[in-house]
Amino acid sequence: MFHPLRVAEIERLTDDAVAVTFQVPPALHKTFRHVPGQHIALRRTVDGREIRRTYSICAPASDEPTLRVGIRLVEDGEFSTYALKELAVGDTVDVMAPAGRFVLEPRPGHFVGIVGGSGITPVLSIVTTLLTRRPDARFCLIRSDRTAASTMFLEEVADLKDRFPDRFQLVTVLSREDQQSGLPSGRLDEARLRELLPALLPVDSVDGWYLCGPFGLVQAAERALRGLQVPRNRIHEEIFHISEPAPAESALAGADTALAGAASTAATGTLSAAAGGSTTLLGGPPALRTPVHSTVTATLDGRAGSWPVVDGESLLESVLRNRADAPYACKGGVCGTCRAFLVSGEIRMDRNYALEDEEVASGYVLACQSHPVTEEVELDFDR
Known part of the structure; x- marks a missing residue:
């Protein structure tokens, strides 16, 4: 559900x-109220066409929430162009309640981003x-940017260094x-991270790794961590901006920054609902198994209906x-807003950057990336 909210401030970063x-x-x-790491979907209508984009909340969690998001201009991005060039204080934007599973509830430990x-x-x-809520927690932030001038939230990060130096x-x-001090310039690829991380940190004792950014960086960081024997359940991922097309689909036109909560792998394939609601990956070419006529039954907000696909x-x-x-934001398999439970039938999921392996194994799918393989498919958006 969207709520119209007034823009209170726009700050050039x-x-x-x-x-x-x-x-x-x-x-x-x-x-x-949000859990640290969640995002919100924003909506506007242009010439009768609805545009939705998802952006992460950068403000700390609070009982009296400050709803602040960072928006970077994306080439041909319909919403980001509007936000940077037209949006003004006092304007009203439709905003969906916070969502996403790329989160860290404050707890003791050593964490790395x-x-x-x-x-x-x-x-x-x-x-x-x-760091504000847990004096028994530490955090190491490893950030990669093109140039110093392109770096977002410089002052906020500098403030963290001053407030929590230890x-x-x-x-x-x-x-x-090039930097006058610190690490040499260059991309953070898998090989560099595998060498850098053990030199910076006691990798084995880190309680949680939070990877967020472009697809290439996140995948390189995950491979580096797995190569360093970090357990998969300690790695949490969120993808910003997928540039390459999904299997059997063209690239998304005019896509803005898209987010996902705690994405695991870009798993694709054919899924079937099994006993107990578990989901099984099936073999065989998925496209050849798609029936000509299918019906989807969906439960949403307690009401069910069946319609042809x-x-x-x-x-x-x-x-x-x-x-x-029906809930959605990015339609690109990254934000997880359209997550649904596969009650029965088989589906082909083109790509998945939003669901953990455990969620897929438990029966959850991304409706925006799912296509029917059997003549009858049933989804439950309420679970």
């Missing part, structure tokens, strides 16, 4: 990025909330600019033709 703060009325404080570009946004909320460690790498469309698109309130 870099030449191509802003921070937008929304005014949350007291009656909606409970609705917009590896971020690239605007991937700093959710991690800023995570580290600020953690518990906050900052490592900065610039890929296109038009050849080639996703299950989310089928549901949206009949239920405009």
Whole structure:
């Protein structure tokens, strides 16, 4: 459900990025309380066409929530261009309640963030909330940016160094600019991370790794950590901006920054509902198994309905033709807003950057990336 919120402040962070703060009325404080690391979906309508984009909350968690997001301009991005060039204080934007599973509830321990570009946004909320609430927690932030001028939230990160000098460690790498001190410039690829991380940290004793940024960086960091024998359940991922097309689909036109909570692998394939609600990956070419005529039954907000699936469309698109309130934001397999439980039938999921392996194994799918393989498919958005 969307709520119209007034823009209270717009702050220029870099030449191509802003921070937008929304005014949350007291009656909606409970609705917009967030866990550090969550995101919100924003909506606007242009010429009768609805545009939704998802952005991470950068403010620390609070009972009286400050709803502040970072938005970076994306080439041909419909919402980001509007946010940087047209949006003004006093304007009203439709905002969905916080969601996402790329989160860290404050607890004792040693945590590390590896971020690239605007991937700093959710991690800023995570580290600020953690260090403020837990004197028995430490955080190391390894951030990669193109240049110093393109780096978002410089002042906020500098403030963390001043406030928590013994518990906050900052490592900065610039890929296109030399630094007077610190690490040499260049990209943080898998080989460099496998060499760098053991030199910086006791890798074995880190309680949680939070990877956020472009697909290439996040995948390189995950491979490096797995090569260093870090258990998979300690690695949490969020992808910002997928540039390459999914299997059997074209690239998303005009895609803005897209987020995901705690993404695991870009798993694709054919899934079937089995006993107990578990989901099984099946073999065989998925496209050859898609039936000509299929029906999707979906439960949403306690109401169920059944509708035909038009050849080639996703299950989310089928549901949206009949239920405009079906949840979604990015439609790219990254934000996880359209997560649903596969009650029965088989589906082909083109790509997945939003669900953990355990969620897929338990029966959850991304409706925006799911296509029917059997003639009958049933989804439950309420579970």
